[in-house]
Amino acid sequence: MFDWRWDFVWEILPRLIWATGNTLIAALLGYGIAMVLGLVFALAQRTPSRILTMVVRELVEFIRSTPLVLQIFFIFYVGPQFGIRLSPWVSGMAAIGLHYAAYLSEVYRGGIEAVPRGQWEAATALNLSTARTYFRVIIPQALPTALAGMGNYLVGIFKDTPMLSVIGVAELMHTANAIGSESYRFLEPFTLVGVIFLAISLPTAWLIRVFERRVRRSLGMN
Amino acid sequence: MSYIEFLTTYGPRLMTGTLITIALTVLAGLLAVAIAFAAALMKLSPSMVVRGIATTYIEIFRGTSLLVQLYWIFFVLPLFGITLEKFTAGYITVGMNLGAYGAELVRGAIKSVPRGQWEAALALNMSPAKRMIRIILPQAIVVMLPPWGNLFIELLKGTALVSLIAVADLMFQAKQINGSTFLSAQSFGTALIIYYIVARFGITPSMRWLERRSLRMLGRG
Amino acid sequence: MNEDMSKYPLRLEGSDKPMVRFMNVTKSYGDLVVLDSLDLDVAEGEMVTVIGPSGSGKTTVLRMLMTLETINGGVIYVDGEPLTHMEKNGVLVPADAKHMRRMRANIGMCFQHFNLFPHMTAIENCMEAPVHVLGLTRKEARERGLELLALVGLEEKVDEHPARLSGGQQQRVAIARALAMRPKVLLFDEVTSALDPEVIGEVTNVIRKLVSEHNLTMLMVTHQMGFAREISDRICLFYRGQIEEQGTPDELFGNPQRERTQQFLRAVTEAM
Incomplete structure (x- = not known):
C-alpha cells in the first residue's frame, strides 16, 4: 500500500504502546471521578430543596451541551490567571471527570426513575429507612438499567482522551503527533492510533454487554 | 479591561467564529442524517455484503475517536491523493462520525415499529420500498427524534475539534483571543456560554418543534 | 391549611378507643x-x-x-x-x-401489584425489614419468615425470586412480608x-x-x-x-x- 513502511511501524510501536498506558490511566481515573461526582449530581437533584435541584440541573445541562475540548482549555488556562497553576494531568482529569459526571448523573437518574413507584411504596410500608431504601431496594434495581449507559460512557471517555493532547498530556494522540512532527511521517502513527483505539474499544464494548447480562441474571431479573 | 470592553473589542470575532460553527453544524448535521439513514437501511439489507459494509463503517467510526479521524482525514488522506480543504475536511469528518452513531438510532427506531405494521403493509401488497417509506419510516421518525436532539448537541460539540486543524470556528477564535490577551476566563468563558446558547436555545427548541410536528402528523399531537 | 387544631384530642383514651380513627379527614x-x-x-x-x-x-x-x-x-x-x-x-x-x-x-400493607422486591427471593423479601427495621437477628428473621411463608402455603417456594412465581404466589409472599413486621393493622x-x-x-x-x-x-x-x-x-x-x-x-x-x-x-x- 502507498508507501506504508513496516520497519517504521516496528520502530514507533513501543512508544505508542507506552502512550496507550497513559491513555488507559487517564480514562480510568477520569471515569472514577465521574462515577462519584455523577452520583453527587444525581442525588442532589432528588433532595427536597427546589433551588439546589434547579441549580444542579442547569449545571449538568451546561456541562453536557458545551464542548469538552473547550472545558479542558478553560480549566487549564483560567487557573494561572488567578495565580493557581494546575498541571496538564490535573486539569485534564478535572475537566474530563466533570464532563462525564454530568452524563453519568443522567444515567443514574434514569435508572432510579425507571424503578416502579410501587417499590418506594413497599419500602415505606415496611418502614425501611431512606438510606436502606436506596441501597438495598432502589439502587440494585436501578443498576441493570444504568449499566448499559455506564458502559457506553466508559468507552466514550476512553475515546475522548485524545482531547487531552491539546494541553500536553502525553497520551496516545499526543505521542502520535510528536512522532509525526519529528519524522514527517503521519500515515503510520495516525493509522496505528486508530487501530489501537479499535482494538481496545470494540472488545471492551462486547465485554460490557456480557457483564450487563450477568448482572441482570445475578439479580434474578433474567 | 472590563468584561464590557472585552466584549466590544472581541465580540465581532467571536460572532464570526459562531457563524462558522453554525455553518459547520448545519452541514455536518445534514451529512450525518443522510449517512445514518443510508447505513441503517444497508444494515437491514438481506445481502451480507451490503450489511458487512455498513457494519464496518459504523464500527470503525464509533470505535475510534473523532479527533483521530479528523487528523487521519486531514493529514493522511492527502497521501492517497485526496486533499480536502480544511473546512470541508472538518464538517465531513464530524458528519461521518455522528452519522455512524445516528445509524444505530435509525436502525433501533425502525426495529421498534411493531411487527404487525410490516405484516399489514405486506398484506396490502405494498412493495418493500413503499412499505418502508409510507408505513415504517413515518412511525420510526417519531421514535428517533428525541435521541437525535441529543446527537445534534454532540455534533455541535464535535465541531469544536476542527479548530485543531485551524478552521476559524468559535473555539479557534477563543483560543486566538486567549493567546494574545491571556484573558482566559473571558475568552473561553464567553465561548462556553455561546455554545450553551446555541445548544439550549437553537438546537433543543427546533428539535422539540420537529417532535411536535411529527406527532401531529401521526395524529397523536 | 390553617385549621383550628384544638378541637382534636392529643390522644384517644379509654378501653373502647378504636384501633383506627379518621377524624374530619380531607x-x-x-x-x-x-x-x-x-x-x-x-x-x-x-x-x-x-x-x-x-x-x-x-x-x-x-x-x-x-x-x-x-x-x-x-x-x-x-x-x-x-x-x-x-x-x-x-x-x-x-x-x-x-x-x-x-x-x-x-401498620402493614399489601398492594394491588404486590410490589415485591424483584432482586430478593421470597424469604429475603420477608427478612429485609425485620432485620433492618426491627433489628431481629438474621436467624430470628428467617425463622419468622419461614413460619409465615408456611402459613400462606409457600414453604416450597422460599428461595425463589418473584419472577419465578405466579401472581397468586407473589401476592401470598407479599402478605407474609407484611405480617413479618407484626403490624396491628x-x-x-x-x-x-x-x-x-x-x-x-x-x-x-x-x-x-x-x-x-x-x-x-x-x-x-x-x-x-x-x-x-x-x-x-x-x-x-x-x-x-x-x-x-x-x-x-x-x-x-x-x-x-x-x-x-x-x-x-x-x-x-x-x-x-
Missing part, C-alpha cells in the same frame, strides 16, 4: 377533592371492607393510613395516638419523619385485582385464615362483592369522597337504604 389534589371530611372508626380486631365506584376515594383511605399520601385536613389516630400529627407544647402539629416512622410500625389494597381468576382463591383463602385465626385489625378495598360479604364485619360504601352508607354485610347487601347503594350493587351484580 384530601384534595388541587381543586379535586378526593376525601371530604371523612369520619371512620375501625375497632380492634375488626375487618372493614371499603367498596364503591372507581374514583370514590377508597384506595386513598388506605394510602393515607400507610402515610403514602399526606392529608390536607383532619387527624388520623392509630391505637389512640395521632398518626398524621404529633404533640408539641400541648397542641397537634404535622408529624415529622421520625414520628411517622415510629407510628408506621403499627393490615391493609389490603385491591389485592386480587391484578390476578388471573383461577388464582384469586389462593389469596382469599389466606385472608380468610387470617380473619379466623388472628386478632388483626384489617381494612380492605376490593371489587369482589361475594368475598367482602362473606368475610367482613362491616362494609363501607364510598361515593365521591364520603361514606354513603355503612353496615354489616347483611344490612348493606340485604337491605340497602340509599338510592346510590342500590344503584352500585345493581351495577356490580349485573356485571357478574
